[in-house]
Amino acid sequence: MLLIELTPGPNMAWLAGLAATEGRRCGLSxxxxxxxxxxxxxxxxxxxxxxxxxxxxxxxNILRFAGAAMMLWLAIEAWxxxxxxxxxxxxxxxxxxxxATGALINLLNPKAYIFFLVVAPQFLNGEALGIRNALxxxxxxxxxxxxxxxxxxxxxxxxxxxxxxxxxxRIVRRVFAAIMLAVALSFLLTDLG
Numbered sequence: 752m753l754l755i756e757l758t759p760g761p762n763m764a765w766l767a768g769l770a771a772t773e774g775r776r777c778g779l780s781x782x783x784x785x786x787x788x789x790x791x792x793x794x795x796x797x798x799x800x801x802x803x804x805x806x807x808x809x810x811x812n813i814l815r816f817a818g819a820a821m822m823l824w825l826a827i828e829a830w831x832x833x834x835x836x837x838x839x840x841x842x843x844x845x846x847x848x849x850x851a852t853g854a855l856i857n858l859l860n861p862k863a864y865i866f867f868l869v870v871a872p873q874f875l876n877g878e879a880l881g882i883r884n885a886l887x888x889x890x891x892x893x894x895x896x897x898x899x900x901x902x903x904x905x906x907x908x909x910x911x912x913x914x915x916x917x918x919x920x921r922i923v924r925r926v927f928a929a930i931m932l933a934v935a936l937s938f939l940l941t942d943l944g
Contacts, residue, residue, distance in 0.1 A: 752892055755866065756899045761822060761856055761934045766900055768829065768927035770907030771914055773844050778904035780846035781853040786897050788857025793889025796867035797882045804864055811861065818859035819938040825852070826931035829924045861941045866892070 762785050770778030795801070804811045844852070857863055871888050878884060914920045 752870075752895045753899075755870070756892075756896045760862060761860060761931075761938075762853075762896070762900060763903055764927070764930045764934060765825060765853075765856060766903045767907040768923070768930070769844065769849060770904040771910040771923060772829075772920060772927070773849070774911045775904060775908035776846050777844050777849040778908055779901075781849040782897060782900045782904055784850035784853025784855075785857055785900055786853075786893050787850075788854040788860075789863065789893045789896055790889050791854070791858060792860075792863045793867070793885045793892070794882075796864065796871075797885030801864050801867040804861075814859065814864070815861045815938050815941055818856075818861055819935040821856060821859045822931050822935035822938060825856075826928040826935065829928040829931060861938055865941070 766778060766781055766785070769781055804814060867885065867888075871884075874888065875884055910923075914923055
């Protein structure tokens with residue numbers, strides 16, 4: 752699980768960019784939202800969503816496209832924050848919005864469900880993924896992910912002061928937008944097969 756979480760993905764990129772441009776408070780709120788979203792993935796998997804996604808490719812495609820649309824929206828928001836004048840220094844997000852976005856990114860992240868289809872069964876010794884197993888694996892996953900995400904937010908927020916210069920903020924937001932576009936593309940290319 753630690754190796755999976757250390758692999759760059761939508762949470763890492765988004766949390767680092769958010770903390771750097773919006774500050775630690777938004778970053779910490781986002782980490783809480785991400786944790787809730789990851790925990791919800793485990794519960795939904797236990798209730799059969801992961802198996803349903805595997806059995807119904809059209810539902811998998813809807814999830815992939817919704818996740819890609821979410822990341823595209825984040826890329827557009829980041830790019831819009833690069834405007835001239837006061838717009839580039841005005842916060843784009845609030846802690847409440849960062850929390851909701853963090854939860855939504857994970858609910859629409861097709862790669863999060865792959866964990867319960869591909870990785871989780873290796874730890875179950877032939878047992879079915881029931882509520883108990885999904886919750887245990889989810890809590891372990893969330894604890895590992897949250898510790899990494901907190902580190903990313905703390906490191907990203909250290910750059911917040913440096914980004915008080917609108918020119919630097921504009922560059923970072925544009926890089927952030929490009930990363931979010933790449934993540935959207937990766938969602939579209941994610942396949943269960």
